[in-house]
Amino acid sequence: MATAVSRSGGTPPTGGPGKPFPPPPPLSHLGSLMRGVRSVDQVGVEERAAALGKRSIKKASKLAALDLVIRCMDLTTLEGADTPGKVAALCSKAVRPQPGDASVPSVAAVCVYPAMVPPAEAHVRGTGVKVASVATAFPSGQTFTSIKVAETREAVIAGADEIDMVIDRGAFLSGDYQKVYDEIQEVKEAAGRAHLKVILETGELGTYDNVRRASILAMAAGADFIKTSTGKVTPAATPPVSLVMMEAIRDFHHETGRSVGFKPAGGIRASKTAIHYLVLLYETLGPTWMTPDRFRIGASSLLNDVLMQIAKERDGVYQSGDYFTID
């Protein structure tokens, strides 16, 4: 407290009689910067995120939201069992989610493993749907930087428009922020013109303070988007984690003028959940962030629920699952 400050004030400390104090060890600039990142109050952020889940979105505002959810969706398949056939089906669904209904837009992108980029690219070419490839030893990120960089480069050469990389959580949690930073920069360089989304894997970071720190780190290192999760770890995206990341994006934009996008991913299966994220976005970053350039939702099974909700809003009744194509 301040009383303690005044008590300890006075003569500066020395290294002993007649000896100057030894020079301090060199500080890692980035390390001290990271430790200076403002903290997050867990109770407060969870309360705010939950309160925004109680907004009542219906009728016209619901239809507009559902349309946006589709336009911002990264339709995803990330399975060991993925085949060119499976990817082809996913791509058709991505381009035309509801055959016979031209008013339903295409999704923003398909998101696949690097090996699946060539078939995906072949199917969506010319449709406006982008190909996003995970990279950098997704989902764990536990391999050599050179391999991560090479993987990124190969994915881009194969036709990926966007790269979803994972950060090295091992390095982050052990305090080696520099390594995380450098790696993002190198991958960003390797990605070239492809958009870089940086996955923080918030489920492994443990605290909201860490989520905020990792968000700032990733944005400073050049991320075009920051993304919550791989979908392979539980918990994946949650509303409070998303709120923390959006607030970091807002602060970063305020400090630097640079707009970084946000992508929640993992476990988003219901339209209601997706709309909750839109409300968080709308009331935190505002309408300028509500475009596919600055917002994406990563999901594999959300799309049909959204289509079902759209049909329900239009016709007033729910259709059975058989009226919506499985991809």
Place this chain on the structure above:
Amino acid sequence: MALTARPPSELAGFDWEYAPAPEARDIVTIAARNQLYIGGKFVEPHSRKFFKTVNPATEETLAEVAEADEVDVDRAVNAAGEAFRSWSRLQPARRARYIFRISRLLQERSRELAVLETLDGGKPIKESRDVDLPLAAAHFFYYAGWADKLEWAFPNRSPRPLGVAGQIIPWNFPLLMLAWKIAPALAAGNTVVLKPAETTPLSALLFAEICEQAELPPGVVNIVTGAGQTGSYVVSHPGVRKVAFTGSTEVGKLIQRGLAGTGKRLTLELGGKAANIVFEDAPLDQAVEGIVNGIYFNQGHVCCAGSRLLVQESIQQPLLEKLKLRLGTLRLGDPLDKNTDVGAINSKQQLAKITGLVESGVREGAEIYQPECRLPERGYWFPPTLFTGVSQSHRIAREEIFGPVLSVLTFRTPEEAVEKANNTPYGLSAGIWTDKGSRILWMTERMRAGVVWANTYNRFDPTSPFGGYKESGFGREGGLQGLLAYVDLN
């Protein structure tokens, strides 16, 4: 780069308007004329007089309500005195059963009560639904539990009920204040005569219906409606053994003067001018939420509202930028709409008072900020307001405004924060925002406030006592301490 209140719309990627989502109002039936509830029956007032209660959001008249005169109050106190004889001797576990029944009925009819509370008082349905109703029911549940455990509450004493309690409640949380008053009184074996505020009498009358539904013995709870004059009859009636008042400091002083020497017990919960203190290491985004919740919750009609923001000078700029941005997202409008954050001002008089004090703030040289927001044409409305450059001597830093108006002051050291926070005739509540646990404890020891919230604000719980220092009153409501006001230990 300055932040604007709303992100510029020419860049807007998406123009999203939430569709109106009003709660259905036909869930509640409001009688055109409402009688007094005395001795377990709804009765015509002796005064033959009725007054109107309006919906402050539309100025539409909701109902006529009886105005109790001296004879009516006398009847009510006599009915309560009559009922006291058997109620106080009732087996405590059976008393508990009635109170539990009331709390369950409050839960069952919560939607109806929430809509009524919003219609009559102007508060957003979001708040009456998520705060007022659950808390009111929780208070009855909590005190029902104590009814048959009074000897454990006050070990080695012999707690006895006092008699008839005269209770006067304000218009900001009508049903919740009713719960704070009635639940402990009944649990301890007292009977009550309660007078709700004249602008918000309807939920208390619906509560009377709930008492009937719970088959509460006649006369245990009596509701007399009316204005200040009715209140003074309740307070001064010789049959009343205990007075509990929540309201303005001005009226509280009158009551205390009037009761001197009568031997009546008194608790007062009066005004406040709470400091919400934000240190430079605070989690800023959550502090902003806490500030908003502290002063704009229930349009600032909260006695413990964090109406003075004390912010450490080093973070004043970023904090205010964030706060102003956040004010731009507050949704003001139809209180029945589930998406509304800020509702209507409770009455015309209150609106005039707020307007007057805000004008004084501008005159005295403080800088005013109000986000762009369209006020409905009919009804009583005031936009969320922020004053910067406020000094301790300004009226807006000293007087209770009881509206959505925040005065921002700065401090440099924790000592200065404590000094400024305590430099007020009031002492009801305070908030501290810091990442440092030790500083919270250090501050709390030095603050003269009945409640100190750390990294949160306006948080209530039936188990936790609430009440003030200095001109904010005396006595505690809630918790074990809340029972103390309703028992005789001598």
